[in-house]
Amino acid sequence: MLKQFAESTAPKTKGLRTLYNLVRKLGPVRINTLTELTGYKHVTCTRLLDELVQEGLIYDSGIGASSGGRKPMMYVIKPDAFYLIGTEITSLYTTVLLLDLNLDIIASKKLKMAAHCTGEFTLNFVTQSVDELLASHNIQKDKLLGIGVGFIEPIDKERGVLLNPHLFPAGGWQDLNIIEYLQQKNTVSVFFDNGTNLAALAEYRKHYWKETDNLVFVSSDTEIRCGTISHGKLVNNNSGMDDAFGHTIIDMHGRRCLCGAYGCLQAYSSLPAIHDEVVRQIKRGRSSSISEIIKDAEEIDLHHVLSALEEKDPLCVEVTKDAAYYFGIGLSNLIYLLRPEIVICGGTLVPQSLFYEIAADTAQNRLKQFPNSHVQILKSTGAYNIVAQGAGCLVLDHFTEEK
Incomplete structure (x- = not known):
């Protein structure tokens, strides 16, 4: 039914x-x-x-x-009446989740993206994961409602393709129709949206829709983005401005961004910005545990920086704290404009050393001139899985929400 x-x-x-x-x-x-x-x-x-x-x-x-x-x-x-597959594909990892109708995670598969992870290889991994997850839990294919897919990179939802897949470590993504490919391989409905929108949707549906109808999810990752729930609905647009939050200006005389402007939040608080600053400091002679593993600074990648952060490397922690401060400034600007009741912080950087704490404190300090605002700034409950959970929610909403 x-x-x-x-x-x-x-x-x-x-x-x-x-x-x-x-x-x-x-x-x-x-x-x-x-x-x-x-x-x-x-x-x-x-x-x-x-x-x-x-x-x-x-x-x-x-x-x-x-x-x-x-x-x-x-x-x-009844959460096991049907099941959902939620998938997130990024330049760092591909995550495939088997979910029940409460969006609770039953099992997962994860692929670390590398030079062999072309578009077709990655989508075949998703298909193989779907089959293995269902089989390992004795779930018949007709109990699967569909597959949801979230990308952080810009997407064309009408065509089902990535617009600028330049961040991926392997090719084969240009003009690859992701929806069509997965539908043919899996013979179920496939749905596709911006990953930050899906994270906002998952947080709202799982935790906050009894509390508020106005929520913003912000993500600091390879790009800086936000997704908005307004009056209980996901705010969608087809303007191609999914990463606009990352290009708000926090210092008009500051660092040059890849977009060509100066002082974008993206140039200070994204994972690539932290990576570039760490490399810059190492080249200037600063010590780091990364230098003991990678002798040529040009070969340092995002994974090296994330691993060093988890090990509390002093240089990486220092750079990340600075990035978090600027992120807090951008966050307060966003709150001034959208006036949400709840802001959820997510993305790869949020679980890292003090990033969330510094960003939230910076934003709240800048909001003190509005003592009656009472905006809650919270950490994402889903950590690295929230986008994939939102992708599963996209499937369920297709069948159950009012059109």
């Missing part, structure tokens, strides 16, 4: 979809709450809920508190 939600416009199907979505959002939830929110008569609501129960999509959680008589039914969705 869940697959029919996206195909049928019949009033009954619409009612079933509406109730399923409310149970998904509010569960455990009583029938009285559902009748109040939908305006359905009690008998109509009961009949539709019973049908969802019979179809195995929802069930009574049994946790309702009794006031002396029979315990009220408290409905929740």
